[in-house]
Amino acid sequence: DAGVIQSPRHEVTEMGQEVTLRCKPISGHNSLFWYRQTMMRGLELLIYFNNNVPIDDSGMPEDRFSAKMPNASFSTLKIQPSEPRDSAVYFCASSLGSGGIQPQHFGDGTRLSIL
Amino acid sequence: KQEVTQIPAALSVPEGENLVLNCSFTDSAIYNLQWFRQDPGKGLTSLLLIQSSQREQTSGRLNASLDKSSGRSTLYIAASQPGDSATYLCAVFSGGGADGLTFGKGTHLIIQP
Numbered sequence: 001d002a003g004v005i006q007s008p009r010h011e012v013t014e015m016g017q018e019v020t021l022r023c024k025p026i027s028g029h030n031s032l033f034w035y036r037q038t039m040m041r042g043l044e045l046l047i048y049f050n051n052n053v054p055i056d057d058s059g060m061p062e063d064r065f066s067a068k069m070p071n072a073s074f075s076t077l078k079i080q081p082s083e084p085r086d087s088a089v090y091f092c093a094s095s096l097g098s099g100g101i102q103p104q105h106f107g108d109g110t111r112l113s114i115l
Numbered sequence: 116k117q118e119v120t121q122i123p124a125a126l127s128v129p130e131g132e133n134l135v136l137n138c139s140f141t142d143s144a145i146y147n148l149q150w151f152r153q154d155p156g157k158g159l160t161s162l163l164l165i166q167s168s169q170r171e172q173t174s175g176r177l178n179a180s181l182d183k184s185s186g187r188s189t190l191y192i193a194a195s196q197p198g199d200s201a202t203y204l205c206a207v208f209s210g211g212g213a214d215g216l217t218f219g220k221g222t223h224l225i226i227q228p
Contacts, residue, residue: 004158033215043204045215056215091158101146101208104216106158 002026004107006092012113018080021110024073025094033093033104034067034077043091049075082114117142117209121219129227130197136190136222138205143186149216150179150190151204159204163190195226 005024013019025032034046047057052069060067064083069075079086089111093104118141128134138148147166151159163172163179165188171180178191192199202223206216 035215042220043206043216043218048215059215093159103149103161103164105161106151108156108158
């Protein structure tokens with residue numbers, strides 16, 4: 001079975017540019033999570049969707065970040081405008097059911113560098 | 116706010132040794148605890164999930180225990196192999212509307228051949 005698929009794997013762009021990260025969850029999973037990983041802060045939850053609806057976006061750092069899930073098989077995380085401090089690895093994860101009751105399955109991440 | 120701590124931050128042991136990784140959390144009101152493995156440049160692979168009502172879970176050479184009242188979990192790896200080298204992360208699910216996982220910063224494990 002295909003796992004969680006993220007694209008691109010790597011993104012290097014200049015400060016001020018718009019960045020769009022993409023995620024395809026495992027088919028049949030109805031919960032989707034976006035996390036950010038940095039050396040200083042470790043892994044942090046940014047936003048959580050259940051049945052395509054954003055449930056908890058309290059982890060989104062500021063208005064420059066937005067996330068959408070237009071259907072059950074696709075989600076995007078957008079940063080506009082990007083800043084150097086946004087450099088991190090961004091992970092998407094999906095799971096069955098709601099919340100964290102079931103194991104979360106992670107994609108390989110997008111390594112984002114903002115120059 | 117839930118906080119998860121993992122000790123040690125790094126560990127290097129010879130092949131064949133048994134070892135224990137530690138995880139502690141500040142709020143004992145959790146639904147479950149999950150151990151993950153992360154290889155360089157890769158995502159996280161779920162190893163074991165322990166529900167709050169359980170004391171331990173086993174998978175092959177891995178055994179995870181949970182003492183919810185004291186806010187502790189351990190991951191025991193038996194007969195370690197070089198292929199076990201990775202970063203091991205502990206995460207708790209606290210529910211209550213915060214539906215994501217709270218992660219520790221991980222233990223970087225190196226198994227020397």
